[in-house]
Amino acid sequence: MGAWRVLRALACTLVGIYLIAPLAIVLVISFSSASFLRFPPPGYSLRWYANLMNDPAWLDAIGVSLQVLLPTAFLSTALGTAAAYALVRGRIRGGGLIGAFLLTPMVVPSIITAAGLYMLYRWLGLNGTLPGLVIGHVVVTLPYVVATVGSALRSMDPRLEAAASVLGATPFAAFRRITLPLLAPAVLSSLLFAMVLSFDELIISLFVGSARMRTVPVQMWSNIRGDFDPTVAAIASLCFLVALIALGCEALLRRRNGEKE
Amino acid sequence: MTQPTAGALLELSGVRKRYGQQVAVDDVSLALREGEFLTFLGPSGSGKTTTLMMVAGLQQPDAGSIILRGKAVDRLPPYKRDIGMVFQHYALFPHMTVRRNIAFPLEMRGTPKAEASRLVDEALAMVGLPHHGERLPRELSGGQQQRVALARAMVYRPALLLMDEPLGALDKSLREQLQLEIKRLHRERRMSVLYVTHDQSEALTMSDRIAVFNDGRIEQIGAPADLYERPASRFVAGFVGETNFLTGEALGRDGNGARVSLAGVAMPVSDRFLATPGSRVSVAVRPERVRLSTTGEGVPAELVDLIYLGNARRFVLRLAGGAEWTALMQADAAEASEIEPGQTVRVSWQGMHATAFPM
Ligand SMILES: Nc1ncnc2c1ncn2[C@@H]1O[C@H](COP(=O)(O)OP(=O)(O)O)[C@@H](O)[C@H]1O
Ligand SMILES: [Mg+2]
Numbered sequence: 001m002g003a004w005r006v007l008r009a010l011a012c013t014l015v016g017i018y019l020i021a022p023l024a025i026v027l028v029i030s031f032s033s034a035s036f037l038r039f040p041p042p043g044y045s046l047r048w049y050a051n052l053m054n055d056p057a058w059l060d061a062i063g064v065s066l067q068v069l070l071p072t073a074f075l076s077t078a079l080g081t082a083a084a085y086a087l088v089r090g091r092i093r094g095g096g097l098i099g100a101f102l103l104t105p106m107v108v109p110s111i112i113t114a115a116g117l118y119m120l121y122r123w124l125g126l127n128g129t130l131p132g133l134v135i136g137h138v139v140v141t142l143p144y145v146v147a148t149v150g151s152a153l154r155s156m157d158p159r160l161e162a163a164a165s166v167l168g169a170t171p172f173a174a175f176r177r178i179t180l181p182l183l184a185p186a187v188l189s190s191l192l193f194a195m196v197l198s199f200d201e202l203i204i205s206l207f208v209g210s211a212r213m214r215t216v217p218v219q220m221w222s223n224i225r226g227d228f229d230p231t232v233a234a235i236a237s238l239c240f241l242v243a244l245i246a247l248g249c250e251a252l253l254r255r256r257n258g259e260k261e
Numbered sequence: 262m263t264q265p266t267a268g269a270l271l272e273l274s275g276v277r278k279r280y281g282q283q284v285a286v287d288d289v290s291l292a293l294r295e296g297e298f299l300t301f302l303g304p305s306g307s308g309k310t311t312t313l314m315m316v317a318g319l320q321q322p323d324a325g326s327i328i329l330r331g332k333a334v335d336r337l338p339p340y341k342r343d344i345g346m347v348f349q350h351y352a353l354f355p356h357m358t359v360r361r362n363i364a365f366p367l368e369m370r371g372t373p374k375a376e377a378s379r380l381v382d383e384a385l386a387m388v389g390l391p392h393h394g395e396r397l398p399r400e401l402s403g404g405q406q407q408r409v410a411l412a413r414a415m416v417y418r419p420a421l422l423l424m425d426e427p428l429g430a431l432d433k434s435l436r437e438q439l440q441l442e443i444k445r446l447h448r449e450r451r452m453s454v455l456y457v458t459h460d461q462s463e464a465l466t467m468s469d470r471i472a473v474f475n476d477g478r479i480e481q482i483g484a485p486a487d488l489y490e491r492p493a494s495r496f497v498a499g500f501v502g503e504t505n506f507l508t509g510e511a512l513g514r515d516g517n518g519a520r521v522s523l524a525g526v527a528m529p530v531s532d533r534f535l536a537t538p539g540s541r542v543s544v545a546v547r548p549e550r551v552r553l554s555t556t557g558e559g560v561p562a563e564l565v566d567l568i569y570l571g572n573a574r575r576f577v578l579r580l581a582g583g584a585e586w587t588a589l590m591q592a593d594a595a596e597a598s599e600i601e602p603g604q605t606v607r608v609s610w611q612g613m614h615a616t617a618f619p620m
Contacts (some may be wrong), residue, residue, distance in 0.1 A: 162319050163352040165339040167413065168369035177365070181356050 023240060030233035037230060048234040058235065060212075061219035065199055067130060068215060072137040073194040079138065080145025081187055085179070087146070088153040089161070099146070106143040113139065114207035121208055128210030136204040141194040148193070152186035153179075188253055192246045199242065269328075270295050270421060270453045271316065276325035278311050285311040287477035288325070293421075293455060298447055300456045302464040302501070303474030309457045310349070312474075313423050316455065318342050330420070340369070345414035345422040345452075349429060351406045353398040359385070359409050360394040366417045384412040387446065404435045411443070415450065422447075425457045440467055461501050465489065473497050489547075491533065495618040498545040505551065505586040507544050507560070511536035511617065518612045524581040526560050529612030534619055542617040548575070550614035551588035553600055559607030562586065567602050576600070578608060 025039055030048055032041030052058050086092060087099045105113050117136050118127065126132030160182070164174035180187075202217040209218055216235060223232050269292040278286040286308040293299050301309040314320040316327060318339035327334050334342060354362050363384050367377040385391050388408035398406055407427055414422055424443075428436045444467055447454050458464050464471050465485045472482040473496070481493040492498035499506070509523035519532040521544055528544070536542050552559075553576060565585075566577035574595035576588040586608065590598065600606055 157350075157352065159348055159350070159352040160354060162317075162339070163346070163348055164354075164365070166317050166319065166342075166344060166346045167366040168340050168343075168417070169365075170340055170369075173369060178354055 026233045026236045027240070029230050030237040032230050032233070035229050037228070037233075048230040051229075051231050052234050052238075055231070057214075058216075058219060058231070061214050061216045064130075064133075064209075064213055065216045068133045068137055068205075069195050069198040071134045072141060072198040073191050075134065076138045076141040076145050076194045076198075077187060077191045080142050080190060081149045081183070083142075084146050084150035084153055085175070088150055089158070099150070102146050103143045105140050106147075110140060110203045114203045117204060118207040127208050128213050130213065132208050133205060133213060133215070136208050137198045137201055140201060140204060141197045144193055144197065145190040148190045149183060149186050152183050156182055185253055189250050192250050196243055196246045199239065268294050270297075270330060271455075272326075272328040273312070273316070274326055274328075276312070276315060276322045276327065278308075278315060278320060278322050284477050286315070286322075289477075289479055290325075291472055291479060291482055293453055296451050296453055298444075298454045298456065298467060298469045300458060300464045300468040300471045301474055302458060302461060302471050304500070305459055307474040308477040309459075309474050310425055313346075313425055313455060313457055316421075317344055317346055317423055343417075343419050343421075345417070345419035347407075347410045347414045347422070347424040347427045349425045349427075351398075351410040351427075353406055353409055353413070355398055358395050358397055359390070359401070362398065362409060363413045363416050366413065370417060372417075380416050384416040387415070388412045388442075403430055404439065407431065407439060411446070415446065415452070418450070419452070421453050421455070423455045423457075426459065427456075428463070429458075436463070443467070465501070471501075473500060475500075492545070492616065495543050495545065495620075498616065498618070503548055503587070504545045505548060505584075507546075507580060507582070507584050507586070508620070509542055509544055509617075511538050511540050511542050513538040519617065521615075521617050524560050526558070528560065528609070528615070530615040530617040531613050534617060536617060536619050541620045543620050544615055544617050546586075546610050546615045548587045548589040550610050551576075551586065552609045553578075553588055553590075553598060553606045554609065555600065555604070555606055557607055557609070559609035562606055562608045564600055564602050564604050564606055567600075578606070580608060 029037060029039060029041060031044045031046065032038070033043035033045040033047065034041055083102060087095050087102075092098065114136070117132075117139070121127040121132050126135070156179070160178050161174050164178045165171070169177065199215075200217065201215070202221060205215040205218045206221065209215065214222075216239065220232055220235060271293040272291070274290045276286060276289045277284070289308070289312055291299070301312065303309055311320060315322050316329075318334065318337060321335075329337075329342065329344075354365065357365070360381055363381045364377050367380060372380070381394070382391075385394055388411055390405060390408055390412070393401065393405065393409075398409065401409065407430075410427070414424075427443075428439055431439065440463060443454075443456075446452075456464075456467065465488075468485060470482060470484055471488055473480045473488065475496050481488060481497045483491075488497060488501045492501060495506075498504045507523050509521045509528075512520040512522050512527055514520070514532060517529060519530050519535075520527045521530050521542055522528075523544060530544055534542075553564075560580055562578040562580045564576055565579050568575040568577065572592055574590050574592065576590065576595075578586045578588060580586055588608070
């Protein structure tokens with residue numbers, strides 16, 4: 001019995017270390033004083049963070065990422081919520097097929113989606129434009145919104161909407177007063193998740209972006225391929241921090257809602 | 262187009278509904294009078310909820326017509342029907358306080374704030390929850406949630422109230438208490454009520470009339486006493502109240518009414534159904550109408566058990582042929598009979614209390 005327990009604890013610890021080690025190494029290197037990647041670093045400094053803040057290429061990339069991420073998250077959440085509602089509650093002929101189709105970007109390798117978008121954009125003249133990037137990011141984040149909101153809708157008692165209707169609520173009033181508030185946690189968590197996904201997205205941005213339209217991951221990618229210094233580790237650590245904050249918000253939201261539910 | 266029945270608030274004629282291959286409601290016709298308490302009684306899956314949903318506008322009938330206040334409502338969405346409804350599991354809005362739940366229908370009707378607030382207070386008082394307005398539904402017990410659902414369905418004074426097994430999830434004493442309250446509210450508010458239950462004793466105590474559902478059809482519709490004393494089918498006899506059944510052979514009529522041969526003994530039955538002599542029939546007799554004697558005419562039976570019920574006694578009998586029957590006797594009559602378990606007795610009844618259903 002005892003031996004089994006020790007073994008289990010050991011296994012969990014090892015898996016934990018395996019998962020965290022890369023992050024920890026990146027985090028440590030971002031504070032390195034050396035201008036080459038070495039672990040453990042010979043000394044510590046904030047010079048790579050300073051470098052990040054002074055390098056217009058990185059600042060531009062952060063700007064582009066934010067310009068893409070915000071409209072992407074809102075568009076994707078609004079469209080995804082509407083689509084999920086129509087698919088789950090509406091009586092649409094071929095709804096299952098449409099639902100599966102909406103989810104394809106989740107399973108199709110993103111390089112295929114990216115290549116397809118690139119060719120389509122060439123024709124539409126959208127390559128290297130902000131709308132082009134936003135549309136591309138909406139395509140890849142939408143499936144997550146549809147899945148999250150759809151599953152929340154499916155677990156919501158449809159009798160609540162029926163009750164609202166009998167009590168005198170028009171379909172719109174019932175959606176606004178009953179369905180939407182009950183879906184709020186799922187909608188907000190989709191919004192956060194879409195932001196994180198968009199901020200993290202590389203392949204689409206690589207294909208449909210341009211030298212002037214570079215998101216943070218694209219900038220990281222090109223930096224790594226050139227002579228790369230610990231600035232990448234600094235930005236990676238910042239990304240990690242942002243993701244952590246988003247996850248924290250999500251958990252808080254869930255907690256608050258769990259108390260209300 | 263059928264002519265509306267005079268005084269009817271709601272009229273269904275020839276209503277049908279199927280889900281895929283499954284026929285849920287099959288040719289249902291009925292009229293609900295102004296101020297009437299009409300109950301749908303039937304086993305689970307017999308189409309009660311579906312019928313109620315069609316009245317509310319939450320399901321569309323495949324055929325037939327529904328006339329509400331003299332107008333066909335085929336194309337009228339639920340929110341324009343002005344009907345109150347209490348759902349099977351209450352369907353309270355979990356994110357709204359009790360007050361806001363009850364105020365919801367008033368808000369949807371654009372009732373002015375002050376007036377709405379007064380009506381909500383009144384509704385809370387009516388269901389005995391004056392101090393629970395600020396709670397969330399999940400902070401209430403089942404019985405309290407049921408009351409909130411009732412308050413929400415009545416606060417806008419709909420002329421018609423639908424209730425789908427509203428007491429199904431509650432324990433017995435709470436059920437009985439709320440049954441009385443619902444009856445009181447029905448009386449005071451002079452509402453018309455369509456009530457759904459699968460509990461026959463609840464139906465008998467609460468209703469002006471009962472519609473017995475079976476397999477998507479109405480088997481019989483009538484006052485509780487009609488159903489109990491003069492069931493129209495073997496199903497109704499078995500479903501409403503307790504009934505003993507015995508299979509026999511129709512003998513035809515004589516001067517005193519119809520007769521049936523049961524275990525070789527000619528026994529009297531009412532002549533409500535005319536069965537051709539020689540055909541098989543199922544004879545139904547209520548336990549309280551069964552007479553036991555040690556001598557004289559009747560179907561021979563053995564007394565298997567005698568159950569003490571305080572004010573009454575239940576005799577468990579095995580009739581010749583094997584059928585198990587029960588007889589119910591008031592305490593003093595039972596003591597006077599001096600019948601002991603193991604004894605052989607004669608089972609008889611008055612012809613008017615036995616019905617022979619064709620099989
Ligand atoms: N939404 C539905 N989809 C398919 N079948 C249904 C649906 N609702 C009810 N049914 C079927 O219709 C029949 C009647 O159901 P219902 O009206 O709920 O009966 P009751 O309320 O008397 O229990 C049942 O056989 C049930 O399985
Ligand atoms: Mg039902």
